[in-house]
Amino acid sequence: MIAPAMNSRTDGALTYQSLGQRKALVERVVRSEQMSRLEQECTELGDLQVKLYFDRDARYRVVVEGVIEASAKLPCHLCQESVPYILRTTFNATIASTEEQAEYWSSGEESADLNIVVIEGPRLDIVELVEDELLLDLPGQVCVDLNCGNRPAMVYDDGASDAPPDQREQRDQKDKRDQKDLLEETEELVDRQLPFLGLKAALQEIGSLPTEEGEEDI
Ligand SMILES: [Zn+2]
Numbered sequence: 001m002i003a004p005a006m007n008s009r010t011d012g013a014l015t016y017q018s019l020g021q022r023k024a025l026v027e028r029v030v031r032s033e034q035m036s037r038l039e040q041e042c043t044e045l046g047d048l049q050v051k052l053y054f055d056r057d058a059r060y061r062v063v064v065e066g067v068i069e070a071s072a073k074l075p076c077h078l079c080q081e082s083v084p085y086i087l088r089t090t091f092n093a094t095i096a097s098t099e100e101q102a103e104y105w106s107s108g109e110e111s112a113d114l115n116i117v118v119i120e121g122p123r124l125d126i127v128e129l130v131e132d133e134l135l136l137d138l139p140g141q142v143c144v145d146l147n148c149g150n151r152p153a154m155v156y157d158d159g160a161s162d163a164p165p166d167q168r169e170q171r172d173q174k175d176k177r178d179q180k181d182l183l184e185e186t187e188e189l190v191d192r193q194l195p196f197l198g199l200k201a202a203l204q205e206i207g208s209l210p211t212e213e214g215e216e217d218i
Pocket of ligand 1: 076077078079080081143148
């Protein structure tokens with residue numbers, strides 16, 4: 001008897017390795033209830049449209065670009081009102097299967113700007129892959145600036161150091177001028193005080209004395 005063929009279309013059968021190898025595009029609608037941590041952060045979370053573009057990089061590591069979209073309402077941190085918001089998250093990740101692997105990859109200079117995520121299970125788990133990225137991308141403030149009545153007023157200090165930039169620049173230029181004048185004055189002062197320069201001037205004066213004429217007179 002032949003065992004029933006495994007249904008390769010179910011997510012459970014899709015390994016990250018094979019998805020990367022096949023440069024697979026996975027498109028799924030994920031029920032909002034499955035994102036339990038995200039659900040706690042908002043209300044009226046709609047189903048999530050998830051697109052995952054898998055590939056492998058030059059070192060055969062599985063990489064994924066994710067695009068996720070969902071509607072929700074988020075509490076404004078200032079007025080506590082629920083504000084309609086479209087969650088849109090795009091992320092790139094390099095998938096490591098162990099902490100050690102992730103650490104090893106992170107230590108390489110060429111990997112400095114990689115977003116390495118550790119996913120221990122070999123098979124695709126969309127919630128595990130995208131929920132953190134969504135949580136990280138939640139906005140700090142959802143009220144559109146002027147719409148939030150509890151937005152703190154912008155107050156500027158009237159202190160002298162807060163002069164507008166153009167005035168500050170003028171002041172800087174004046175300071176530079178003053179310094180230049182001071183420097184020139186100092187140079188004149190040094191000229192007058194240098195003993196050798198004084199001596200030189202004295203010798204010039206002596207040289208210009210009409211002694212020769214006097215000698216001729218004798
Ligand atoms: Zn608000």
